[in-house]
Amino acid sequence: MTDQQTPIPTEKEQRATANEMPAQVLLEEQNAHLVEHFLEAIASDETSEASRQDFVSLSGLHPADFSDQIEQLSDEDRETLVSHAPGLITADVLAELEDEVVEEILPLLPAAQLAAAVSYLDNDDATQIIEEMEDEQREAVFDELDTEDRAILEASLEYGEETIGRLMQREFVAAPEFWTVGVTIDHMRETGEDLPDLFFNIYIVDPAFKPIGFISLSKLMRSKRDAQISDLMETKLTTINQDMDQEDAAYLFQKYHLISAPVVDEAGRIAGIMTIDDILEIVQTENTEDILALAGVSDSGLTDTAFSIVKARGPWLFINLLTAILASFVIAQFDYAISEIVALAVLMPIVASMGGNAGTQAMTVAVCAIAERDLTPKSAWRVVRREGLAAFLIGIIFAFALAIIAFVWFKDVxxxxxxxxxxxxxxxxxxxxxxLVPLGIKRFGADPAVSSSVFVTTVTDVVGFFAFLGFATLILL
Amino acid sequence: MTDQQTPIPTEKEQRATANEMPAQVLLEEQNAHLVEHFLEAIASDETSEASRQDFVSLSGLHPADFSDQIEQLSDEDRETLVSHAPGLITADVLAELEDEVVEEILPLLPAAQLAAAVSYLDNDDATQIIEEMEDEQREAVFDELDTEDRAILEASLEYGEETIGRLMQREFVAAPEFWTVGVTIDHMRETGEDLPDLFFNIYIVDPAFKPIGFISLSKLMRSKRDAQISDLMETKLTTINQDMDQEDAAYLFQKYHLISAPVVDEAGRIAGIMTIDDILEIVQTENTEDILALAGVSDSGLTDTAFSIVKARGPWLFINLLTAILASFVIAQFDYAISEIVALAVLMPIVASMGGNAGTQAMTVAVCAIAERDLTPKSAWRVVRREGLAAFLIGIIFAFALAIIAFVWFKDVxxxxxxxxxxxxxxxxxxxxxxLVPLGIKRFGADPAVSSSVFVTTVTDVVGFFAFLGFATLILL
Structure with missing residues (x-):
């Protein structure tokens, strides 16, 4: 019960610190210490008893905990660990590691070990590992696989990245509609080994293998053995197309509260399933991508080098440079006004900055609402009117504030x-x-999260400087 | 099979438009049309045959689809619909609606209908609806409930918002360790009605009702009837504390790929369960909150009024006004330099803007990495060094660019x-x-997503203006 991986914290532990997850923090510290100790043992004498004991302890960690530790290591320490103890990098650990880390350690692992890992894992996890391999290594691993495993993986790889065809699980349980509960259960008992590790629903298919309904295991289990599954099945069935983008599939799961859904091919035949645990991962990935995209970062990961950071952030900064120059051109038109009244140069960044922030707020709300399908062409007009009114109110409030500050500071009405x-x-x-910018970008079929920011801040910079300096030229000179 | 709610798109439909989910878009248009038609029928003559037919069609929609339509309506249309046809607002529809919309329509629904809805729903969904009620209505609904339902809901409401105690499902399946597979299955068949609608795992508890392991339904179903469940159970058990924050629980689900987890009370006894479908909702909510917080929006929803928008965005804009004034003070210190060389006023926003964007990029990456527990005190030093190096490289690149522009523009080396x-x-x-800012905020126990932005842009504005105008004063004057 007091399992080492996930100890239930005692009351004392719970009160010991303000942190909300003391057990989790404690566990991470212990694990970090263990890894450190192992690395020291390797450095001094890798055949020592201490090193062997650490190896055993590390093998006993939950794969999610051990992979966290591997991700936290420096590149050199990670290479030392993996090359001295490749046996620690089990299939489950590989499945937990971030893609960048997998890519880094794959060359250190023998093809036979990788082949064993790949055939042990469910096809969706295996595909993610194979994606990271260099062509040569992939060939070597494929040569070690049996024909069936190889065929399944090659089929997955034929679909585009981030499409359902690549991500779906190709093992699932389907039953014809004329089966009874008893027959279905007995069938599962017999097939045993070939079933997926974990599944929640059984799909009922017609003779053409098209899904016509499903029944949850919890319902199947509670039903009488002689009941017909077609009488028990739920027929409100949401299917996913195998060439659908992962984001759209995630939307359907969220909207209809799905636990799993059948994936169908062009002919409508069931080809695999998607389950909610994979969707949770997709949602998290897509959300992080959106957050980063809104800030103009195209990619990130803690294992990045300084150079890859430059590559991920440079393009957006370059575009920002161009728009900043555009704003400077506006300022340059009013250089005479500024040289006459320096207070203009002092106050103009406030106008631009407030506009920029207000615009970013409105844009972020709109991007979220579009992503959640709350802001649609239908509701757009209402939202635009409301945003316009809110912006006017906010504008008045802060216009008053700035006017008072300007008057107190420069004594100039x-x-x-x-x-x-x-x-x-x-x-x-x-x-x-x-x-309007995110809505327009959406209408052109692009992702509003990626490109809205630059347009919005260009508008607020240009309008801010132009309005302030323009009126100043008209009125003050 | 061609279920109206979620039709499998034909190939023709798939090709008809560039949009990725034609079936979904088509469905939404049909539904919107239906709602519109119903509203028109009500307006002309609410007892008409047309209105009755629309009522039937709307009742047949998937609750998730119908709730989407209700959310898209204007406040007036929504009130008309609900007050003329409260029967359409079934328990399932209520559970699907956004909190703000629920709050708005609750006063239009009779207590008896709400009581029936609340006792029909699982306790977590019911709690969310009760939260939105005014005290008076809540009392009226509680009076209609039977004692057991009422006790369960009152227990949930005793926990803080966004804690697991309030969100967990209080119905679950537990079994003592000495039961066999057969006994467990028979027990479930007998209890039938009282089991939760959908469940994935059975928890094995010790005599003190503490969870010691679990077994998935898919495993139970494949096992022999006379096998002991304690021999089959998985003992690596991640438990959740009932006073844990929802975000921490979501983290554990993501890390350990949980499908469901037992929730324990202070004594370690099982008190309920959390399931991955609720976690998916939590993750989505928390992510949206983070995105909005990063842009300085404290709250949002499409049903907001212009006034609530002002309230949600005003505080951050006020803080931004203060930091913008601080930056202006820096500029004011160099007013003489600016009046001498107006080019300084033209170029200074570029320096500040580039720094602000680069800082926001680094901050957003850091905030995401902290949220995903990738950036920890342990890896902090490595990340800081790498960010510093990357910033230096980026700085050199864009410094060259700006220097060239400045020279070409103003012919001044x-x-x-x-x-x-x-x-x-x-x-x-x-x-x-x-x-450093998000790391520091995290160390003080606050949420880096909420407050990092203002500190980072203050740094880049102040440093940007000070460095540029300061060096200009030293060298150019």
Whole structure:
């Protein structure tokens, strides 16, 4: 019961620290210590008793815990660990590791070990590992596989990355509609080994192998043995197409609260299943991608080198440089005004910055609402009106604030008035751009999360500087 | 098979449009049309045959589809629909609706209908609806409930919002370790009605009702009837504490790939279970919260009014106003330099903007890495060094770019040199602040997603203006 991997924290542990998961933190520290100790043992004498004991302890860790430790190591330590003890990198550990880390350690592992891992894993996990292999290694591993495993994996790899055809599980339980509960259960008892490790639903198929309904194991288990499964099955069936994008499949799971769903081919025949545990991973990945995309980062991972960081963030910064220059051109048009009234140079970044932030807020809300299918062409007009009104209200509030500050600071009513008007104008443009830009990008079939930011901040910078300096030129000079 | 709710798209439909989910889009259009038609029928004559037929069609929609349509309606249309046809708002539809919409329509529904809905739903869904009720209505609904349902719901409400105690399912299947597979299955057949609708695991408990292992239904089903469940059970058990935050529970599910987990009370006794479908919802909610928090939005929803938008975004904009003023003070210190060389006012926003964006990139990556427990105190030093190096490289690249632009534009080598140095300095500060600020906020026990942005952009604005204008004063004047 007091399992080492996931100890139930005692009350004392729970109160010992303000952290919400003391047991988890404690566990991670213990594991980190164990890995460190093992690395030291290898360094001093890799055949020592201490090193052997650590090996056994590390083998006993939950794969998710051990993979966390491997990810935390420096590149050198990771290479030492893997090359001295490849046996620790079991199939389950490989399945837990991040793609970048898998890519890094694959060359250190023998083909025979990888082949064994790949044929042990469910095809979706195996595919993810094979994706990371160099062509040569992949060939070597495929040569070691039996024909059936190889065929299944090659079939998966034929589909595009992030499509369901590649991600789906090709092992599932299907039954013809004329079976009874008893026959179905007996069939599962007999097939035993060939069934997937874990499944929740049995799919009922017609003679053409098209899914027509499903029955959950919990329902099957509670039903009488002589009942016909077609009488018990749920016929409201959401199917997923094998060439669907993973994000769309995840949306269907979330919307219809699916636990698993049959994947169908072009002819509507069942080809595999997707289960909610894989969807949870997809949702997490897609969400992280969206968060990073909104900040202009195309890719990330803790194992990145400084150079790959430059590559992941440079393009967006380059675009930002161009839009910043555009804003500078606007400023340059008013250089005479600035040289006459330096207060303009002092206040203009406030107008631009407030507009930029308000626009980013509106845009982020819109991007989330579009992703969750809450903001649609149908509700767009209502949302735009509401955002416009809100932006106007926000604009008035902060226009007052800035006008007061400008007056107190520079004792100039006209300057305060210019700041007031420019703030309201920029806020209204910010609010409208915040909704219209993502909607427009969506309409053109692109991902609003990826490119909205640059357009919105360009609008707020250009409008902010132009309105403030333009009015200043008109009124103050 | 061609179920109206979720038709399998024909090939023709698939090719008809570039959109990835034509079937889904088509379905939503049909449903929207149906709702519109119903509203028109109500408006002209609510007792008409047309209105009755629409009512029947709407009743047949999948609750998730119908709730989507209700969410898309304007406030007035929604009120008309619900008050004329409260019968359409079934328990399942209520469970699907967003909290804000539930709050809005609850006053339109009779207590008896709500009581029936609440006792029909699983306790976690029921709790979410009761949370949205005004005290008076809640009392009226509780009076209609039977004692047991009422006791379960009151127990859930005793836990804090977003804690597992409130969210967990209080119905689950537990078995003592001495039972055989056959006894366990027979027990489930007999209890039938009282079991949860859907479950995946059976928990094995000791005499003190503490969970000591679990067995999945798919394994139970494949095993021989006379096998002892304690021989088959999985003992690597991850338990969740009932006062745990939902985010931490979601982390454990993701890390250990859990499908369901027992929730234990202070004494370690099983009190309920959490299942992955609820976790998926939590992950989605928390992710949206994080995305919005990063943009400085405290709350959002499409049903918000313009005033609630002002409330949700105003605080962050106010803080931004303060930091923008701080940056302006820095600029004001160099007003003489600006009045002498207006080019400084033209170029300074570029330096600040590039630093701000680079800092936001680094910060967003760090916030994601902290949330996924990839960036920990242990790996912090390595990440900080790498970010610093990357920032330096990025700084050099864009410093060159800006220097060239400055030279071409203003034909001034010294000005170009000042821009060059200021860009590098600001990028290095941006990169370091991007990692150190979220790490520092995390160490103080706060959520890095909520407050990092303001500190990072303050650093990049202040450093950007100070470095650029300061060097300009030293060198150019």
């Amino acid at each position: 006209q300057l305060a008035g210019v700041a007031f008007v420019a703030m309201i104008i920029n806020h209204v443009f910010a609010g409208l751009a915040g909704v | 010294q000005l170009a040199g000042v821009a060059f140095v200021a860009m590098i300095i600001n990028h290095v500060f941006a990169g370091l602040a991007g990692v």
